[in-house]
Amino acid sequence: MDNDRVAVVQMFVAEAEEMIGRMEEALLALEGTPDYPGLVDGILRDARTIERCAVSLGLTDLAYVARGLENVLERVRGGSLDVTTPVTTRLLSEIDAMRELLAADRGS
Numbered sequence: 001m002d003n004d005r006v007a008v009v010q011m012f013v014a015e016a017e018e019m020i021g022r023m024e025e026a027l028l029a030l031e032g033t034p035d036y037p038g039l040v041d042g043i044l045r046d047a048r049t050i051e052r053c054a055v056s057l058g059l060t061d062l063a064y065v066a067r068g069l070e071n072v073l074e075r076v077r078g079g080s081l082d083v084t085t086p087v088t089t090r091l092l093s094e095i096d097a098m099r100e101l102l103a104a105d106r107g108s
Contacts, residue, residue, distance in 0.1 A: 012053050013106050016062075019046040020102070024095050031088045037077065044073045050098065062101040069094045 023043045030039040051066035072091060075081035 009057055009059075009105060012057060013102050016050050016053070016102055017099070019050055020095055020098055022046055024092065027088060027091055027095070030083055031085070040073055040077045044070060044077065047073060059101070059105055062098060062105065065094055065097045065101065069098075 023046050026039045026043045030036065030043070033039070047066050047069045051063050051070060054060070054063035054066060069091060072081065072087065072094075076083055076087070081087060
């Protein structure tokens with residue numbers, strides 16, 4: 001991989017780690033206030049940003065996990081899925097998976 005691509009991936013990883021931290025905080029807050037649409041919108045916005053950037057960089061595993069997170073959040077936002085402990089646990093698991101993938105991509 002050329003040096004420019006490595007630099008871009010490393011910059012993306014740093015920004016994505018910040019987004020994941022925000023998403024995790026918002027998700028934990030959301031469990032206590034499930035009717036707060038701003039939290040869902042913020043998490044969804046960060047998940048979409050990660051997914052789109054990951055696709056453009058060829059980080060397909062990361063994009064796939066982010067898209068799964070988006071799918072669940074879209075159902076929450078649409079009202080067809082309530083924020084329950086199992087839903088929160090699933091979303092947190094997906095966030096953890098994204099962290100692991102980013103750690104692996106850090107050296108790319």
